[in-house]
Amino acid sequence: MDLPGVERVTGRVAVALTLAVAALSVATGILGIVDPAASFGPVARYVPVPVSQTAGFTGSLTGFLMVMSAFGLRRGLRVAWYSTLVLLPVTAVQGLVQATPYSVPLVALSVVAIPVLAVARSRFDEPISLSTSQLAAGGALAGVQAYGTIGTYALRGDRGFTGVSTMLDAFYYTLVTSSTVGYGDLTPTTQEARLFSLSVVVLGTASFAIALGALLGPALEARFASALGRMTQSDLESLDGHVVVAGYGDLTEPILTELATSGRRFVVLTTDEQSASELRERGVDVLAADPADDEALIRARVDRARAVVTATSDDGEDALVVLTVRENHPDVRVVAAATEQENEAKLRRAGADTVISPAVIGGRLLARSALGDRSAEQEAEDVLDDLA
Missing domain, CATH: 3.40.50.720 (NAD(P)-binding Rossmann-like Domain)
Structure with missing residues (x-):
């Protein structure tokens, strides 16, 4: 087989392996959460149960990120190649830390996928192309989350948010407020904090709406193009x-x-x-x-x-x-x-x-x-x- 043919086949194998690793990561992570007893493998004796359970939770998240990377690889995106190259060692380490028999295929497949991905590097050379509206929407969403997190942390304690003590608490409050979920477990206690919360609600809902429009717009356009028989x-x-x-x-x-x-x-x-x-x-x-x-x-x-x-x-x-x-x-x-x-x-x-x-x-x-x-x-x- 000629070299271009080898590269083409290798590229397809890399995408298939990435999807397989993603599925195993999610499945192994869920099983690790349900049964977190670390009792298999060379590192089992050194892994506490809470650590193994945390690895299961993060493994599921990594699996979903791998799915996104796989779709990026299918489109030939260079950034997807880099993200996959970073995520594969992470999935292997998470499988080792979970230390269950279910994680053996995950570790093995992750290790096998790395050299295949390296060989297929030339197949993934497309730059990611984001429109101005998509970049603006992403910047607005990230900016509002940063504004809310920093502001909430600055108003922690007696200044307005008694339940906030860390930056993670502040980010959690900002996210549930700006997305209008509002669990009610963290509430502003001063006039200054209430006014600040109102600004987070207004700016947060606006940024989420803009981001959804920027993301769903191309998807709807693709639907219409498909209905009209045009290639997207x-x-x-x-x-x-x-x-x-x-x-x-x-x-x-x-x-x-x-x-x-x-x-x-x-x-x-x-x-x-x-x-x-x-x-x-x-x-x-x-x-x-x-x-x-x-x-x-x-x-x-x-x-x-x-x-x-x-x-x-x-x-x-x-x-x-x-x-x-x-x-x-x-x-x-x-x-x-x-x-x-x-x-x-x-x-x-x-x-x-x-x-x-x-x-x-x-x-x-x-x-x-x-x-x-x-x-x-x-x-x-x-x-x-x-x-x-």
């Missing part, structure tokens, strides 16, 4: 090992049929809005963009594609696509269809790895089949496999 940014980022079909024409339909039958994921780039709409109605992934535009090819994740196929029935357009792909993405395999036999050499000079003339091949196979050559049908199937 998340869909595009998940493309890996797919085939990019550049352009749409008379020769393209058999290619799509064969790719769909083979189970290979593919995305079609076309500027024909009517064809794009019809393909979307059939459930085909389509980008309404110029296939000869490198920006469109980048959006279609051509750098992670198994191959690019261009067969628009217009040899000039196909040659332009081949030139664009070969100039900016030299490692991607390019397959082109030549409508005119004399254009085969031109498409090869443009950079196509394989050039197929359907008319010429079809004529030859038909003639051989008419003469009783049974290998003609097998060769036809081999040609289709080459396209897939």
Whole structure:
């Protein structure tokens, strides 16, 4: 297998292992809370029961963080690679501290996942992209929590909050107040503290509302895009090992049929809005963009594609696509269809790895089949496999 293929498979294995570690971390943590007796493993005799139980609780939290990291890895995010690399040793240590038979698979899988993640590092190179509204919402939420925590701690004791003695107490009060949960176990006792609490309620609910809007807005947009048959940014980022079909024409339909039958994921780039709409109605992934535009090819994740196929029935357009792909993405395999036999050499000079003339091949196979050559049908199937 070639190196890109190895990296692609390793990347998928890294995501799968991360999800498996996340599930084991949550499950082991819950079992550790229910049965906290540390009695298994080399460190069992040194681990007090409260410590083992705490490790179970934190292990469950780490598991949920690992799930988030796994989804980030699926999108190819670099920050998710770093967070996973940090969390894997944490899950292994938590498994050791829990010191139960249930934690053995967690420790083993965490250790195995680390070198796999290291080998797959090049597969996770996408920067995290946050909009201005998302950054502002996150900053507002963090700022309000900091304001409330510091203010509550400053007003601790006789100044307004008699039940607050640590920064954790102050953060707890700020969080339950700003989120409008309000358990009532900590209450302001002075006029100054009550006024401060009112400001935390107003600012906290506003920041939570802004944060939810910034987070739910893109999710709702993705829902609408899915309902309309359009590819979302998340869909595009998940493309890996797919085939990019550049352009749409008379020769393209058999290619799509064969790719769909083979189970290979593919995305079609076309500027024909009517064809794009019809393909979307059939459930085909389509980008309404110029296939000869490198920006469109980048959006279609051509750098992670198994191959690019261009067969628009217009040899000039196909040659332009081949030139664009070969100039900016030299490692991607390019397959082109030549409508005119004399254009085969031109498409090869443009950079196509394989050039197929359907008319010429079809004529030859038909003639051989008419003469009783049974290998003609097998060769036809081999040609289709080459396209897939």
